[in-house]
Amino acid sequence: MRFSHILTTAATVATAAADGNLFKTLSEEDQKRALFHYSVTFEECVGIHLTACEAIIVEEVRKNPGMFALDGGNINFDVTSVRSPEAPDYYLVGLRTNSEETHVSGILGDGMIWYPYQWCTEVGGTGCVDVGPWDCDVGLPLTVEQCCQAIQVTVPLPDHKGNYIDCHPDFPVGSVSNPTDFSRVRIHVDTNNIVVHAPRNE
Numbered sequence: 001m002r003f004s005h006i007l008t009t010a011a012t013v014a015t016a017a018a019d020g021n022l023f024k025t026l027s028e029e030d031q032k033r034a035l036f037h038y039s040v041t042f043e044e045c046v047g048i049h050l051t052a053c054e055a056i057i058v059e060e061v062r063k064n065p066g067m068f069a070l071d072g073g074n075i076n077f078d079v080t081s082v083r084s085p086e087a088p089d090y091y092l093v094g095l096r097t098n099s100e101e102t103h104v105s106g107i108l109g110d111g112m113i114w115y116p117y118q119w120c121t122e123v124g125g126t127g128c129v130d131v132g133p134w135d136c137d138v139g140l141p142l143t144v145e146q147c148c149q150a151i152q153v154t155v156p157l158p159d160h161k162g163n164y165i166d167c168h169p170d171f172p173v174g175s176v177s178n179p180t181d182f183s184r185v186r187i188h189v190d191t192n193n194i195v196v197h198a199p200r201n202e
Contacts, residue, residue, distance in 0.1 A: 040200065041198050042198060043198045046198050057199065061075045069183050076184045078185065078186045082189070083116070085117045091161075091163040095170055097144065098141070102143065104137070105137075105141060106136065106137070110137065112135055113135075113151070114133045115133075118131070119165065121157050131154065148166070152164070173202045181201075184201060185200065
């Protein structure tokens with residue numbers, strides 16, 4: 001298990017950090033909440049079953065409820081299955097956006113977009129080729145629509161199921177569509193409900 005302090009970056013608190021008088025305008029309770037939350041990474045969950053992982057997290061929450069910003073509520077598990085070539089949305093390329101959701105930034109923040117599977121145009125696994133990666137930061141970062149159009153130009157043919165390559169926006173934690181919530185623990189599992197990435201509250 002790994003712990004890290006997360007400093008709240010709300011505009012009021014950011015300004016308050018430079019102006020002690022402004023900070024005093026917050027209530028005592030808000031002052032306490034404005035300073036720090038903990039982000040906890042449960043590395044011991046990797047490779048074990050979902051139910052065992054949830055039990056580990058629940059026990060940690062029971063021992064240290066204040067670290068998870070629960071406000072009297074319960075920890076929320078956000079369980080997601082990792083994608084596979086058999087998933088219904090296999091033909092969609094995830095486009096990680098910036099926090100403002102205006103442009104594509106990529107997982108690493110460099111504008112690079114990756115597709116994890118081969119693109120097969122014939123039944124039986126023949127006619128399969130690697131596609132991507134694509135650079136969606138060509139001096140200026142592209143919008144989701146511009147990036148997707150650039151991807152589709154390079155993969156013009158449908159696959160053996162008749163689907164054309166397409167895209168979906170992937171909003172990062174901390175964005176408007178995916179706000180930070182320290183009472184939420186994200187857990188990624190495979191088809192057997194085995195945890196594949198270290199869960200983290202964020």
